[in-house]
Amino acid sequence: MPIGAFAGRSGLTPSALRFYDDAGLLPPARVDPVSGYRYYGAGQVARAVMLRRLRELAMPLASVEAMLDSGAEEACRLLDTHVTKVVEExxxxxxxxxxxxSALSTVPGQSIAAVKGPVLADAVEQVLTSSAHGTGIPALAGLRIEANAESLTLTGTDRYRLSTRTLVPAEPPARAWAGTVDGQELRAAAAASRRSPLVRLEAVPDGLWFRTADRDDRFCRSLPGPFPDHRLLLASLGEVTTRATISKEVLLRAVEDHPGEHIGLRVAQGALYVLPTGHERPWVPVPATVTGRSLRIRFALTTLYPAVSTAIGPDVLLDLRGHDQPVTIRSAGRGDLTTLAMPVSPG
Incomplete structure (x- = not known):
């Protein structure tokens, strides 16, 4: 078929087809030696359509050629590599x-706190484990930051976990401030500030600046939409009926050693036992100090493990309220990092 007809079937313009011929990506089936007209075969349509689709993804010619000449598995790998690069860029x-x-803004920034760099970096990493992406709720991909004269509080949630950590600022703000900041940008800014003795947080209308003495300042965007009312959730928690203090390492090892997507905990007769739900295996006793009522509760592995692993210090404290109520997980010796983990149905 002539170049015009082939262009109509492939979605490529005649000029693009000439370009891809010159580039060696899509030579015509035949070129008239007298007129120079290009003619294409029906079997070339699929390659032309794929070429067009790849170029619509802004894929470089070298990568397009490699994909077109690769098998399905290698082509998928190359596609994933390209998409990752585009997203990062x-x-x-x-x-x-x-x-x-932010630099163009005429509104002056507001100093909200000064915090030790390594302390802030650790707090951001700990709380960010409870954030979420791809939920359709932008605020869940970030952290809520609240500053007042006494504290700087970081909070993150994915609706199954909620983590909050309170820091004592080296320099308190002149007035209170609250905002939700992009999690990925916050992680990068905090990591860059880890070696700074002091980081000054400065709020501007569209985000937050991390100011350091070496002037390697980082900016984090504010996220749109409301953040979940975590204070209402914390205030509405029921009475703690069972409390267990346990070695973080021991509990994590017990969870790691058992297969399954769900982990069952049984607290009875002053002891704690672990069992992956759905497996006919005996309860595994875990050394712990337990007080209160007996109960059984079940968690998704992806909820319980990170909630325990991010706790500060060697021991964790579990405050339980019932099989269908959130459990509070915090450090036995330090309460400035607190995580709520939602159980799943006993099923």
Whole structure:
């Protein structure tokens, strides 16, 4: 078929087809030696359509050629590599654009706190484990930061876990401030600040600046939409009926050693036992100090494990309220990091 007809079937313009011929990606089936007209075969349509789709993804010619000439498995790998690169580049462009927009703002920044760099970096990493992406709720992909004269509080949630940590600022703010900040940008800013003795947080209308003495300042965008009312949740928690103090390492090992997506906990007669739900195996006793009522409770592995692993110190304290109520997980010796974990149905 002539180039015009082939263009109509492939979705590529005649000029694009000439370009891809010159590039060696899609040579015609035949070229008239007298007129120079290009003619294509029906069997070339699929390659042309794939070429067009890949170029719509802004894939470089070298990568397009490699994909077109690869098997399905290698082609998928190359596609994933390209998508990852594009997403990373887009995030970097968005971050730089936000920095420029913030610099153009005529509204002065508000100093909200000064915190030790390594302490802040650890707190961000701990709380960010409870954030979520791809939920359709932008605020869940970030952290809620609240500052007042006494404290700086970081809170994150994915609706199954909620983590909050309170820090004592080296320098308190002149007035209270609260905002939700992009989690990925916050992680990068905190990591860069880890070696800084002191990090000054400065709020501007569209985000938060991390100011350091070496002037390697980082900017984090604010996220749109309301953050879940975590204070209402914390205030409405029921009475603790059972309390267990246990070695974090021992509990994590017990969870790791058992297969299954769900982990059952049984507290009875002053002891704690672990069993992966759905497996006909005996309860595994775990050394613990237990007080209160006996109960059984069941968690998703992906909820319980990170909630325990991020606790500060060697021992964790589990405050239980019943098989269908959130459990509070915090450090036995330090209460400045607290995580709520939702159980699943006993099923």
């Amino acid at each position: 887009a995030a970097e462009v968005r971050r730089k654009a936000a920095v420029i927009a």
